[in-house]
Amino acid sequence: MDEQGVRGSGSPPTGRFRRGAAWWRSGPPWVSRWGAEGGRDGGAAWPWPSTLLLTVFVLVGSSFAAHGQEGERAALDPFARVLLLVAAGLLLWRRRHPVAVLFGTSAAAATYLGAGYPYGPVFLTVAVACFSAVVAGHRRAAWAAVGALWAAHVLVAHWLYRWLPPTGDAAVSWGQEAVVLAWVVAIMAVAELARARREQWARDRAERAQAARRRADEERLRIARELHDVLAHSISVINVQAGVGLALLDSDPEQARTALTTIKAASKEALGEVRQVLDNLRAPGEAPRAPAPGLDRLPELVTQAAGAGLTVEVEGEPPRLPPGTDLAAFRIVQEALTNVVRHSGSRHARVRLDKAAGTAGDPRGAALRLCVDDDGPATGADAGGSGNGLAGMRERAAALGGTIEAGPRPDGGFRVLAVLPLDGATAKEGER
Template identity: 55%
Template sequence: MSPSTEPPAPWHPPWVRAAKAGYPLGLAAVAAAVQVVGSTFAAHNQHGRAPLDAVGYLLLLLGPALLVLRVRRPVAVVACTSAVTAGYLAAGYPYGPAFLSWLIACCVAIGTGHRRAAWAGVAGVYLVHLLVTFVLPAGWQRAAPPSGSIWPGELVLSAWLLLVMAGGELVRFRHERIAAHRAYRQQLEERRANEERLKMARELHDILAHSLSLINVQAGAALALFDRRPEEARSALVTIKSTSKEALGEVRQVLATLRGPGEAPRGPAPGLDRLDELTEQADRVGLDTEVYEHGERRGLSATVDLTAFRIVQEALTNVVRHSAAREAVVVLDWTDPAVLVVRVEDPGPAVPGDAGGSGSGLVGMRERAAASGGTITAGPLPDGSFRVRAELPTPKAESD
């Protein structure tokens, strides 16, 4: 076996590898530089504070070093940086950007949902500051006691600290709003996808149920007539071929909606203008279908037109499957300018026993009608016949 020829992994700087592993070093390095350099310069203008020594610089570097773990252990980083900052204050070292790593840790904890830990850290450090400033004896530190009034400085420090923490809260609130908006959009997309899948399943059910019912009837007729009347059997086989071809075309058209958004369907969706095809298919299987229209036909929206077509198709399929009748009547009532009434009736009676099918045809018709804002009723009549009646709204905007 030949040795592996896989190319070596690309080289990345240590800080990039650490960031990919969940240990971001960039911000920690910047914070360390700012704290060390800024505190060194700030010490020149603060008389009476303890000078920075090895311990002071160690504390200034320890806080930023802890920031490397701020993503994985935000609560622990807040606690440790608070302890480091409190120790820095208690030692009397100069004020300045020494609090940067501590504030970053608190803001990260707020942003990740650990608000209590962040505010506890702020309260702890500020309490240490108050103890050092007002409670402990003035000479216990290496720093000289403050001269003059310290209240203005305390007010400025308190206001500045609250301002920084309020900024962290605002950032947290914005992140939560963005996350909520993203989750809402994802829910809408999932709901839209579910509706599209349901619509596609309904379309496939109507197409296949109708076509397979006709094919089943014609196949039975062909088998019965194959030996005695081969010409009629041949006619049934021709009907099977044409019906299956039409069904395949409609299935391809439905499945075309799964393609990219830039690709258009190969043909228009079926509507009432293809009602003659339904009656011809029904005639081929021995179902004599008459169509009557009351009022003047008007234009419909694509949704209502498709719904009306599928309701008639499913109703005729149910007649073929479940009724002993060999005739059916389709009525389109256009007299109401706001509603199209579709009726499909057969004289019955129903075929005893299981006629096949999933039993979801009427459910699908009701779902279609409801999706178009309409209603549908279906059931047997006192004289033994069966009627499907749908009322579909046709607003003026759709009929123009």
């Protein structure tokens, strides 16, 4: 709130099939109603390339496996190839319906195994479906499906093999079962690792996005604070001088001319500072064309306040300060004097500068103390406070690890006291 308040109260969803898009990226036209990229359920893209590659590998690899196991396992027939196509083709939906695809590929593989067809790449389809389910977060379903498939393999290999093709098949050794179990555990472990890494990447992206939003918010607040300090001070001076000029326009034209000259100078300075802020926005990587204001411009503030009818008495010499601290100190004094002009009945203010040395009992070390006093009560006239003045001063001080105290004095009047630490100020600015 301003001093007046303190005194008075104490893409659009994409995914439709696009004309000219490559079919291996977007899918054929008959799946356009599901969405080539987003799908009806907002899922991921159709994995056409990998599914096609896996289907070819499973079919060709199973043919080679059948030649190698000829006489030991049943030969590949059309039913076997249909099972292979179903197991591999289901993988097209693994990103949208991972659980259903996992159980479907497991059922196809179990049927393929129970029919006595050759061992081979058909189990790769189960591994890929299991991996997708675990990465999607369906861990229990993945363990259940893989466990059911392994149990079916044990049942067929050690009991049902007597009644199932091929004829004369023998039981599988438990050593081979241990190898199959080791492969299952390895696949699940890799899938769990991929899921953990994917979740970590998602957290990292979310943290980076949050940090970017926080930096954008801080920059927006900094710009709003800077514009408020520049405009509030200059417009207050312009407002006072415009009132003087209107009052003296007929009786004292020379004094009215002086008021208009002050208005011109104040507006020119405000335009220059606003232009500098806008230039920094348009070219954030470039160095500012003019140095940021600091306490070395305190005499200008005194002169501008005098033009608004306020006499300012300055005590103490401005010390050498880091750029950020110097700018904050200048803006705090500027806002405090602006509030005196706008909200105080006093036409006299005092600005006191003290540099306190660090002591053993003060962990902050050296600090700059800024004190702005006036003796007048709140006028309540033409306040126009936006509620951002004192809040902006507190934000500037807090950014440097300092404090602001603002409020009525016990003996009357109003005081703004700022304490800005000097030790570590440069480091804090570097962190921002």
